[in-house]
Amino acid sequence: MRKWITTALALAPLAALVFTAFILVSAGSAKVTLPYAGSAQAASKWTFGTGDLVDSSPNIDGSSVYIGSDDDNVYKLNLATGAMVWSFTAGDNIQSKPVVDNGIVYFGSDDDNVYAVDAATGLEVWHYTTGSDVDGNPLVVNGVVYIGSLDHNLYALDAATGALVWNTDLGSEVFASAASKGDGLVYANSVFDGVYALDATTGAVVWNYFGSACGSCFGTSSPRIFGKVVYVGQGTDVLALRANDGTLVWDRPTGDLVWSTPRYDNGFVYVGSEDNNLYSINAGNGKVKWKANLGDNVDSSPLVAHSMVWVGSDNGQFFGLQLSNGRIKFSKKTGGIVYASPDAKGQQVLIASEDAKVYSFQMP
Numbered sequence: 001m002r003k004w005i006t007t008a009l010a011l012a013p014l015a016a017l018v019f020t021a022f023i024l025v026s027a028g029s030a031k032v033t034l035p036y037a038g039s040a041q042a043a044s045k046w047t048f049g050t051g052d053l054v055d056s057s058p059n060i061d062g063s064s065v066y067i068g069s070d071d072d073n074v075y076k077l078n079l080a081t082g083a084m085v086w087s088f089t090a091g092d093n094i095q096s097k098p099v100v101d102n103g104i105v106y107f108g109s110d111d112d113n114v115y116a117v118d119a120a121t122g123l124e125v126w127h128y129t130t131g132s133d134v135d136g137n138p139l140v141v142n143g144v145v146y147i148g149s150l151d152h153n154l155y156a157l158d159a160a161t162g163a164l165v166w167n168t169d170l171g172s173e174v175f176a177s178a179a180s181k182g183d184g185l186v187y188a189n190s191v192f193d194g195v196y197a198l199d200a201t202t203g204a205v206v207w208n209y210f211g212s213a214c215g216s217c218f219g220t221s222s223p224r225i226f227g228k229v230v231y232v233g234q235g236t237d238v239l240a241l242r243a244n245d246g247t248l249v250w251d252r253p254t255g256d257l258v259w260s261t262p263r264y265d266n267g268f269v270y271v272g273s274e275d276n277n278l279y280s281i282n283a284g285n286g287k288v289k290w291k292a293n294l295g296d297n298v299d300s301s302p303l304v305a306h307s308m309v310w311v312g313s314d315n316g317q318f319f320g321l322q323l324s325n326g327r328i329k330f331s332k333k334t335g336g337i338v339y340a341s342p343d344a345k346g347q348q349v350l351i352a353s354e355d356a357k358v359y360s361f362q363m364p
Helices: 002-011
Strands: 030-032 044-049 059-061 064-068 073-078 084-089 099-101 104-108 113-118 124-129 139-141 144-148 153-158 164-169 185-190 194-199 205-209 224-226 229-234 237-242 248-253 263-265 268-272 277-282 288-293 303-305 308-312 317-322 328-333 343-345 348-352 357-362
Touching: 059 099, 059 343, 064 357, 073 104, 099 139, 104 144, 113 144, 144 185, 153 185, 185 229, 194 229, 224 263, 229 268, 237 268, 263 303, 268 308, 277 308, 303 343, 308 348
Parallel strands: 030 288
Antiparallel strands: 044 357, 059 064, 064 073, 073 084, 099 104, 104 113, 113 124, 139 144, 144 153, 153 164, 185 194, 194 205, 224 229, 229 237, 237 248, 263 268, 268 277, 277 288, 303 308, 308 317, 317 328, 343 348, 348 357
């Protein structure tokens, strides 16, 4: 789980804790301070309370929402009203984002299991037991579920039966979610051993990138592929790597750890950092267009919708910022850290908070 990862970092050898502090200086880049004054408070449409904090991210599928909670449940909610349709109880926290494919909901749990649950009924279809917590989001491609575990392995499981297709040891905990564009490769980030590209069929390692300045790099950001480039956070940096061979395209330092997963949109990469900033980075050359100080760690992964970028902060705020300049246009105050990533459909945006609630509101 996220708390375990943070504790592991705190207890690691001193050499693994020395992160270079960078001051970001970029010609032509803009720094945006936190303009709470003048930003509109978004109106809530509904809220749903769970029994414990929520670090899982909501997933909208059709007219339903699926989300996990540290109360050990996955919930299916009505998107329009927030009413619960069903809940499924696992044996421990669920920080994994439920993913729906072909009528089945897939997710991991801190009880070490990967689950498949019928989306209509909430009844278990199968589960597969790994050697430790499963906090990453599942990736389902061509009938295979790819998901990491804190037992150091990335697993490929048959989506219909849960049978093991392969597993590959990546050297350290796999907290982040895997990614693929369906070209025969699967990409994953391990906590202390770098970014991997694996053969999707066999699990064989195709390449492994571990930056020369990354003696203490910490990989909890999930890789994302856009075109022929993989974007991912490693330690305090945001990296762009060639998808076919792992060659470094560019490396953009931030001022602290990057837990956030990059989001690509129209030539720019949006990503948060624990230096309190949300960054807009030119996807081609790594130069910063703007950065917005949101007042606390930005571990949430951004969403781009309706010409805005939406993201949460550890100060409990959920923000909507203009894509063009990073100005904050809307904000929502919750009662806890917003580590989860938002989802949206139409004018409706959903977010979850460590105040144990799921929030839905309408974009103006």
